[in-house]
Amino acid sequence: MADTGDPNAALEMRAADSDRERVAEQLRDAAGHGRLTMDELEDRLERAYGAKTYAELEPLTRDLPAAGTAAPLPAPAGSGTSPLVGGTPTSRRWSIAIMSGSNRRGRWVVPRRYNAFSFWGGVVLDLREATFAEHETVIRANAIMAGIDVLVPEGVDLHVDGFGLMGGYDDATSSQLEPPPPGAPIVRVTGIAFWAGVTGRRKASKSVGNKKRDELTS
Numbered sequence: 001m002a003d004t005g006d007p008n009a010a011l012e013m014r015a016a017d018s019d020r021e022r023v024a025e026q027l028r029d030a031a032g033h034g035r036l037t038m039d040e041l042e043d044r045l046e047r048a049y050g051a052k053t054y055a056e057l058e059p060l061t062r063d064l065p066a067a068g069t070a071a072p073l074p075a076p077a078g079s080g081t082s083p084l085v086g087g088t089p090t091s092r093r094w095s096i097a098i099m100s101g102s103n104r105r106g107r108w109v110v111p112r113r114y115n116a117f118s119f120w121g122g123v124v125l126d127l128r129e130a131t132f133a134e135h136e137t138v139i140r141a142n143a144i145m146a147g148i149d150v151l152v153p154e155g156v157d158l159h160v161d162g163f164g165l166m167g168g169y170d171d172a173t174s175s176q177l178e179p180p181p182p183g184a185p186i187v188r189v190t191g192i193a194f195w196a197g198v199t200g201r202r203k204a205s206k207s208v209g210n211k212k213r214d215e216l217t218s
Contacts, residue, residue, distance in 0.1 A: 089133035097121030118146035136186040143196035153205040157184045160200040167193035173202040
């Protein structure tokens, strides 16, 4: 494979007819809910059916929720800022694992855009002790014959909407978790999994997990 060290290399792979049709369905759904005008729909559909690579498809739905889902609502006026939002973002904006592993966890401020790339390796982004520089964060996670796991705390609104090509791109959040509160920070995980698995999951923060464990053992 050419230049596997490039985090965006997977986007240059050829798209299939099923990929183009999946994007077209999302565009039609958005137009049906009034998010796109008919002119915008026609323009994007033409570009979708003419797309040859994932790089050409990805921008067409970047500003849209997945088909059949509601867009997250902005924080109500006067509701205040989430304690998870704020601070100066880290200068490091990527995690790369090539035939190796990369783990990012602990206390840090996640920038608005973050890249994760894994080739024959594994990346774990554990954001349960992190805060976010802005209300909405986009994590571009591309994996080739590898795995990427993104863990966010319960109080975050997680959206996982990448492409899985002979692989999986999934939200593995337990249905037993309460939905995030109105105005919660948003984390969007997007990209491509080629013969690979990218998983996003909301979990209790480490401090909450430790408290529950102490209660059980006391």
